[in-house]
Every structure is written in structure tokens, then in C-alpha cells.
């Protein structure tokens with residue numbers, strides 16, 4: 178049984194050779210643990226002042242007293258620390274073995290190994306941050322672009338929490354108004370209250386709606402836009418992947434059927450992460466391995482959020498090209514005419530009319546020409562499909578948007594009831610339910626199971 182009274186420890190930096198490594202320890206017993214595993218240069222134990230300090234000394238084995246490494250010890254007494262508990266961080270040489278030995282010394286001195294996310298969980302349980310801020314910490318660590326990390330950071334700083342709290346404040350005032358009116362059942366007072374519920378309710382719904390739509394932005398910033406590059410063999414799909422990545426990741430040859438398996442890489446296009454998949458060129462083939470690759474390519478098209486359909490502008494349109502145009506017609510798509518450094522054999526106006534709504538861009542992957550136009554089209558297609566594209570100061574996740582939807586449902590019911598002139602106690606119950614759903618976004622009244630699930634997705638030492 179894990180308890181919050183335990184003093185927990187973990188390696189906070191990633192395992193690998195680095196200039197420093199950090200072992201973090203948190204809990205009531207931190208002074209005790211550190212007094213056994215750390216010595217100042219003169220052999221004494223630090224005085225543990227009640228303000229933050231930095232000590233230089235040695236990590237020692239608590240049983241034998243043998244030195245393990247030199248160390249800078251950061252002392253952060255609670256509540257002014259990450260977890261709001263007493264915290265020390267051992268900064269030592271970043272060798273894989275050294276850092277592990279320091280952790281072992283700390284465990285020997287009485288700490289227990291932290292669970293993934295347990296430091297952040299404590300920060301939440303101790304009320305230093307709310308649940309939406311805690312979730313954003315991991316988003317920040319995993320962010321793949323500047324835009325994603327800025328968005329996660331402002332959520333760590335409480336942007337989503339502020340919005341939720343403001344909604345809850347309005348909601349509780351409305352509810353108080355309704356509840357007072359229940360006690361004075363004169364008809365006109367009641368209808369004034371109903372009008373207020375409709376008015377304020379609609380205003381709240383607009384806000385909540387915007388936050389639900391933000392979940393799409395959140396998902397994209399968090400996971401990246403799932404993008405598949407498709408086309409016939411040899412049209413230059415792998416070359417386009419390499420051009421967007423600005424490095425030679427995929428094998429490029431003039432032999433049709435070079436790419437046989439799906440190759441995935443993240444690429445940062447104007448701040449938006451795209452999860453690019455280069456696929457095997459689609460054609461009928463007798464080669465067993467290639468056929469499996471072609472099958473995979475078709476599946477990737479089905480699961481893509483964006484398709485880059487590549488045609489070779491240097492060759493006339495083939496029946497396969499036409500078929501691919503039709504197969505991808507219902508997916509958000511950009512038609513990419515590649516090899517514009519060679520003479521044109523395709524009629525662009527014909528392609529445009531076949532492409533329908535899809536943008537058509539002309540590039541040369543080989544000469545890195547037209548890449549900016551392709552990137553602009555990619556950004557536009559993703560951002561243009563988002564309602565609230567201006568606000569990336571938070572990113573709603575699936576858990577949060579589910580709760581927002583529940584709150585929306587309650588509010589719609591309350592507004593409908595108020596319009597229909599229903600009795601106020603029914604309306605009060607619906608408002609209460611919306612209030613509770615919004616509370617769970619920031620972690621009020623959420624169960625232990627859910628917390629465990631959320632924090633188990635964190636990395637060790639965070």
C-alpha cells in the first residue's frame with residue numbers, strides 16, 4: 178500500500194550519458210534520508226535551513242560511508258517546492274551507473290522508489306496545482322513543436338483552470354439565485370429567474386462549446402496530424418518525406434517499389450506536428466512482400482487525418498492515379514504534383530477540376546522547390562478546419578472534453594426547462610450537475626482509480 182507519508186525517490190533525468198543526472202526525493206522524511214546519504218565537504222550534515230539552499234558535498238553510501246560521487250544538493254523545504262513537500266535534488270555526474278548508485282543510496286537511507294507521476298500527483302493532492310495543470314505537465318514534456326509546448330505551458334500556468342473556475346463562479350451565482358427564488362414562489366419572481374437561467378445558460382454554453390472544439394486542437398498539438406503520403410511507385414513520395422524532414426530518412430531510388438513498409442516520422446510544419454507516413458507505391462504487383470506493403474498503404478489512407486496524394490507531373494495521368502484520386506476524395510487531402518524541374522506532361526487545370534476542393538501544389542522534392550507552398554497548404558488545411566484556431570493557450574484532452582460535454586448536456590437541459598417554465602428545483606438540480614462536471618475537469622471529487630490512471634501515464638521521476 179502506497180501512502181503519501183512515504184518519502185519517495187526517483188531518477189528525474191533520462192538514463193544515458195550526460196553531464197549531470199538528477200535524483201529527486203520528496204516527503205516528510207527528506208531531511209532524514211539526505212542526512213544519511215549526503216555530507217558537506219567538511220564531513221558535516223547540512224543544517225536544513227527553512228529557506229531554499231544549495232549545498233556542495235558528497236553522496237555517500239549510508240551503510241558504509243563510502244563516497245559515491247561529488248554532488249550539488251538542492252534543498253527546497255515545503256511548501257515552496259514542486260510537490261509542496263520537503264524536496265531535495267541530488268545533482269551528480271550523469272553516468273548511467275553513477276545516477277543509479279545515488280538512487281540506491283537514497284533508497285538505503287529510507288526512501289522508497291516513486292511510482293510514475295507520483296511527484297506531480299503529490300503536487301495535485303497537496304493542492305499546489307489542479308488536475309488540468311498536472312495533465313499539462315506531461316503534455317509539456319511530450320510536446321514536439323514550439324506551438325505545442327507554448328500551449329502546454331500556459332495550461333500548466335493555469336489558463337484552462339482559470340476558464341473553468343470563471344464558468345463555475347457564474348454557474349454557482351446563477352444557482353444561488355435560482356435556489357433563493359425556490360423559497361419565494363411568487364410567479365413573477367420565478368419567471369425572472371427562468372429568464373436569467375436562459376440568458377446566463379446560453380452565455381455559458383457558448384464558452385463551453387469553444388472549449389469542446391479546442392479538444393481537436395489539443396489532440397493535434399499532442400499527437401500530431403496523422404498524415405499519409407500516397408501515390409504510384411516512383412512518383413517521389415519518399416523524396417517528399419525527406420524534403421519535409423530536411424534529412425535523408427527514407428531510401429530513394431529510381432527503382433519503382435523501393436519503399437515496402439510504412440515509415441513514420443514526426444515533422445514540424447509551422448509549429449504543428451505532423452505524423453508523416455511514407456508508404457509503398459500503390460500498384461498491382463506479383464511480389465508478395467510488395468503486395469503486403471501496398472495493402473498497408475491502403476489501410477494508412479483510411480486512418481489518415483490528412484493525405485498527400487503525389488502525382489508525377491512529368492508523366493501523363495494513369496488509371497492508377499485516377500483510381501487513387503477517387504479513393505482519397507473523401508479524406509482531407511492535398512494533391513502534390515512532383516518533379517516540376519522536369520517538363521510537364523500533366524495538365525494542371527485538368528488536375529484541379531479532378532481534385533475538387535483539395536488544394537493542388539506543384540513542387541520539386543529533388544530541388545526543394547515549392548516546399549513552402551506545400552507546408553502552407555498543410556497548415557491551412559489543419560488550422561482552417563478548426564473553429565477556435567486563435568486560442569492555443571490550452572489544450573483540452575479527451576477526459577476533459579467528455580466532462581465538458583456532460584456539462585453542456587446539463588446546461589442545455591436547464592435552459593430548455595427554463596424556457597418551458599419548468600419548476601425551479603428541477604433546474605437547480607441540472608445546474609448543480611453541470612457545476613460538478615466542470616469541477617472534475619480541475620480534479621474536484623475525482624476518484625483514486627482515475628488519478629492512478631492519469632498519473633500512471635507520466636514518466637518516472639516526474
Ligand SMILES: Nc1nc2c(ncn2[C@@H]2O[C@H](COP(=O)(O)OP(=O)(O)OP(=O)(O)O)[C@@H](O)[C@H]2O)c(=O)[nH]1
Pocket residue numbers: 408409410411412413414415416417428429430431432433434435436437456457458459515516517518519540541542543544
Ligand atoms: N527530377 C526529379 N526527380 C525526382 C523528384 N522527386 C523524386 N525524384 C526521383 O524519382 C525517383 C523515385 O523517388 P522516390 O522518392 O524513391 O519515389 P517513391 O514514390 O517513394 O517510390 P516508391 O517507394 O518506389 O513507391 C528517384 O530517382 C528520385 O530521385 C523531383 O522532384 N524531380
Ligand SMILES: [Mg+2]
Pocket residue numbers: 414415416427428435436455456457458
Ligand atoms: Mg518510396
